[in-house]
Every structure is written in C-alpha cells, then in structure tokens.
Amino acid sequence: MSLGNSPEDERPIPDESQEARPSVGRALQQARIEAGLTVDDVSSATRVRLAIVHSIEADDFTPCGGDVYARGHIRTLARAVHLDPGPLIARYDAEHGGRPAPTPAAPMFEAERIRPERRGPNWTAAMVAAIVVVIGFVGFTAVKGGDGGSRAQVAEGATPAVGRTASATPKKAKPAAPTGEPSDSAIAAAPQDKVTVQVSAPDGRSWISAKDHNGRMLFDGLLKKGESKTFQDSTKINLILGDAGAIDLYVNGKKIDDTFKPGAVERLTYTKGDPVAG
Structure with missing residues (x-):
C-alpha cells in the first residue's frame, strides 16, 4: 500500500494574480472608459480604424496584419488613453511567442585575416606625393618673395594706413530666427x-x-x-x-x-x- 500523494495532489496551484490581471485588450478598454473617451474619439486621435480598435479591445489581433503592426497599434492606443505601453507589449509578447531572435552575424574567416594579400608598390601615390611637394615649394618661394617687396616699400617712407582697419564698418548682428509659435x-x-x-x-x-x-x-x-x-x-x-x-x-x-x-x-x-x- 503506497502512502505517497495522489496525482491530484501534485497538480500545480493556479496563480490567482495572473488570472486577475486583465488582458491587453481589456486593459485598453478600461483605460479608455476611465478617460471618458469613446471608440470614435480614440480612432480619430490615433488614426487607427474603428474595426481594428474594436478587435484589439476584444483581444483579437488578426486584423492588425502581424506582430509588428499589433505592437505598434498597442503602443499608439495606450498613449491615447494615458497608459504605459511597455507592460502591455511585454504581455502581448508573452502570450504570442515573443519577439524573434536576431540572426547571428557570419563568422570571420581566420585564414583571410592571418594571411593578408601581398601588394606591389603604389607608384601612383608616390607620384602624387612628389607633385604636392613641388607645388608646395613653389608656393612657399612666391609668398616669401612677395613679403620682401612689401617690406621694401614701407622702408622707403610710405606710411601704412593703420586707421583703416579700425574704421571698418562693423558687421550687423543677424536677427533672431522667428519661433514656430506666435507670442x-x-x-x-x-x-x-x-x-x-x-x-x-x-x-x-x-x-x-x-x-x-x-x-x-x-x-x-x-x-x-x-x-x-x-x-x-x-x-x-x-x-x-x-x-x-x-x-x-x-x-x-x-x-x-x-x-x-x-x-x-x-x-x-x-x-x-x-x-x-x-
């Protein structure tokens, strides 16, 4: 004679808190009624069709056209009735299989990383560098010669007009950009x-x-x-x-x-x- 528990005693005790919590659609409906809004008001505010609003409040997400659109409708309706959309979307994911796992990235081929491809000398880059050096040297020589000429003119007695810089016309401040809303x-x-x-x-x-x-x-x-x-x-x-x-x-x-x-x-x-x- 066995003194163990019967199979009926081993059945899990139902979680009353889970059963008492309203469904996604029921929570949206209760919040809408508490906010004093009709289905027409919510539909006009969110641009979600009346038929879809009625279906979501009845926990029928088939007219949404997929999980991505269903989550978007839940988020939009929750904000319209002053609810936090996070817990509602989490409950929807738990009841409908959750979000799909991301696709892992392709592994890197170690052989390609260890043995880089050999390349010959880049003659084009060397030629460009040489041309840049020559142009720079010519430009430096021209600037240096021009500075010498201007110094000679000042030494001969021509007084530079220092006051012209101070008397230059000041720049006008740009007007402030107009705001979008009138005062x-x-x-x-x-x-x-x-x-x-x-x-x-x-x-x-x-x-x-x-x-x-x-x-x-x-x-x-x-x-x-x-x-x-x-x-x-x-x-x-x-x-x-x-x-x-x-x-x-x-x-x-x-x-x-x-x-x-x-x-x-x-x-x-x-x-x-x-x-x-x-």
Whole structure:
C-alpha cells in the first residue's frame, strides 16, 4: 500500500494574480472608459480604424496584419488613453511567442585575416606625393618673395594706413530666427476678421484635437507639459480636450476663465466674436 500523494495532489496551484490581471485588450478598454473617451474619439486621435480598435479591445489581433503592426497599434492606443505601453507589449509578447531572435552575424574567416594579400608598390601615390611637394615649394618661394617687396616699400617712407582697419564698418548682428509659435502679443494683434485660439499646457499634459470650419484637421495629438499650440481660421475653431483641467485657453487675445475639472473631456467651438464657448 503506497502512502505517497495522489496525482491530484501534485497538480500545480493556479496563480490567482495572473488570472486577475486583465488582458491587453481589456486593459485598453478600461483605460479608455476611465478617460471618458469613446471608440470614435480614440480612432480619430490615433488614426487607427474603428474595426481594428474594436478587435484589439476584444483581444483579437488578426486584423492588425502581424506582430509588428499589433505592437505598434498597442503602443499608439495606450498613449491615447494615458497608459504605459511597455507592460502591455511585454504581455502581448508573452502570450504570442515573443519577439524573434536576431540572426547571428557570419563568422570571420581566420585564414583571410592571418594571411593578408601581398601588394606591389603604389607608384601612383608616390607620384602624387612628389607633385604636392613641388607645388608646395613653389608656393612657399612666391609668398616669401612677395613679403620682401612689401617690406621694401614701407622702408622707403610710405606710411601704412593703420586707421583703416579700425574704421571698418562693423558687421550687423543677424536677427533672431522667428519661433514656430506666435507670442501672446501676436495673438492680441491678430486680424479681427479671423478667430485665433492658443492652447497651452503649463502644469500637465493633455490630448487635443483641433479642426477648422471645413472639418479639416489642424492638430491631433498629445500636448506635453510646457508646450502650446496656436490655431487660426476665418470662421471658427472646433476643439476636443482630453484633459481640460490641464489646459489654458486664449481666444482672440483674451484668456478664457474656465472651471474645467482635471480629467474632464470638453468639446468647444470658438468664433470671431468670442471668447464665448460654443
């Protein structure tokens, strides 16, 4: 009679932490919902098609077209919903076989390195060196003769014009290169027949989207801390702020006093007659 453990007792205990951790698609979906964004918002911000966003959130990476494209989509979607893409890509690699190992470099042939090929004397290089020496000697002789002539002229009594060098016209300093973003004074002096909107992130960061009156995309991306963007149109500017509490707005040269809360998503429209939110 055996007193050992039964096969059922030797079964590995499942890791509850691994089971509790959400999948890649589920983590992206939860972060999107917590950020107050719809699938349409994420698709517009990242330019990833709606069908692919839905498939990734359902952990179906087949429409991505391969592991390389799947990792790129995961990284793009994670940044749009304020997630660190590193752990998500590592989890994707662990579940789908990981990255392919690099191809080793071809070994060096020791025989070729030990026995170098014998070469004859390079007569062309010797001729070029000789010509360079001759030209250099001729040039040195000519310069030396010219210096002697100029010294003789000074000795005969011709006073050199020393003051000409001091009275030469000073070089004008080059103007500073214009910056890409107009200043606050430039915004205040903007033409009255247009609407000018400046978006800045002094204390945080936020994803923003800006379109003109024709629906043409002016900017779509992440505005980092300390950065600012200025948009101008003849009729109106349409804005979407992913984190409105981190944004300061200046419309037609005037600061907008808002009560936006951190993390709030705001859709705004400004025209030539503002500052008044549309």
